[in-house]
Amino acid sequence: MVMLKVLFFGQLKEVIKTECLNIEIIQNGKQLNTVAKLRSILQAKDNTWEEYLAYGKALVAVNQEMTSDDTVLCDADEVAFFPPVTGG
Amino acid sequence: MSHFTQIVVQAQDFDLAHEYQKLRNSNDSDGALVTFVGLVRDTNLQQSVSSLYLEHYPAMTEKVLNKIVEKARTKWLLGSVSIIHRVGRLDVSEQIVFVGVTSQHRQSAYHANEFIMDYLKTQAPFWKKETTTQGDKWIEAKASDRKKFKDWS
Numbered sequence: 001m002v003m004l005k006v007l008f009f010g011q012l013k014e015v016i017k018t019e020c021l022n023i024e025i026i027q028n029g030k031q032l033n034t035v036a037k038l039r040s041i042l043q044a045k046d047n048t049w050e051e052y053l054a055y056g057k058a059l060v061a062v063n064q065e066m067t068s069d070d071t072v073l074c075d076a077d078e079v080a081f082f083p084p085v086t087g088g
Numbered sequence: 089m090s091h092f093t094q095i096v097v098q099a100q101d102f103d104l105a106h107e108y109q110k111l112r113n114s115n116d117s118d119g120a121l122v123t124f125v126g127l128v129r130d131t132n133l134q135q136s137v138s139s140l141y142l143e144h145y146p147a148m149t150e151k152v153l154n155k156i157v158e159k160a161r162t163k164w165l166l167g168s169v170s171i172i173h174r175v176g177r178l179d180v181s182e183q184i185v186f187v188g189v190t191s192q193h194r195q196s197a198y199h200a201n202e203f204i205m206d207y208l209k210t211q212a213p214f215w216k217k218e219t220t221t222q223g224d225k226w227i228e229a230k231a232s233d234r235k236k237f238k239d240w241s
Contacts, residue, residue: 007145009144009145009213009215010143010215010217010226011215011217011226014226061145061148061213064145064147064148064151064152065148065151066152066211078147080148080213082145082213082215083215083226083228083229084210084228084229084234085209085210085211085212085213085214085229086209086214086215086216086226086227086228086229087142087144087184087185087208087209087212087213087214087215087216088126088173088185088205088208088209088212088214
């Protein structure tokens with residue numbers, strides 16, 4: 001079992017009306033708990049989540065570092081999803 | 089005084105002359121000091137903008153900015169580096185971001201300053217929402233910014 005803290009920012013946070021959630025991923029056989037798996041669990045919530053969390057539309061950071069969807073998640077990781085950044 | 093790296097994320101404005109002096113006073117060996125200031129424009133994509141709202145991911149922002157400076161320091165021999173980025177509500181013509189770099193000769197400072205801004209624009213977790221005559225909307229990332237970032241690698 002893996003407990004994760006998931007954060008959302010920018011337009012994504014606004015459209016899904018969620019800033020933060022705690023989620024538990026149950027180990028499914030030998031399948032790895034990756035960012036891709038978490039993304040698909042979240043996308044299954046409804047059409048808005050599916051659209052705005054789509055790969056390419058929402059970037060991801062694990063423990064405050066931008067990373068890719070094949071990253072394996074560990075217990076107590078902080079995962080953040082957000083649109084491509086627009087600072088500066 | 090000696091060379092330093094300064095990373096600041098704050099809601100309040102900054103004083104360019106003060107930041108310039110800090111960089112200038114940091115050492116006597118650097119002959120170049122390049123500064124960049126980003127401002128809130130009054131138009132974007134043909135729409136009139138009245139203000140911006142800048143959101144960020146606090147736990148991540150300073151980490152990323154520090155990494156960008158570290159990366160710049162591996163590419164050029166730099167003296168002091170300072171980045172200030174503002175968050176919250178900003179009106180037209182207000183200052184958004186400051187990047188200041190010193191080096192012995194101008195080329196390193198010019199290049200490093202541009203490199204830091206190009207990385208900041210695509211890697212640092214800030215998001216802008218603008219208030220326009222057509223309502224509020226989140227700004228979308230630009231392909232031209234992604235290209236500038238990729239051109240460095």
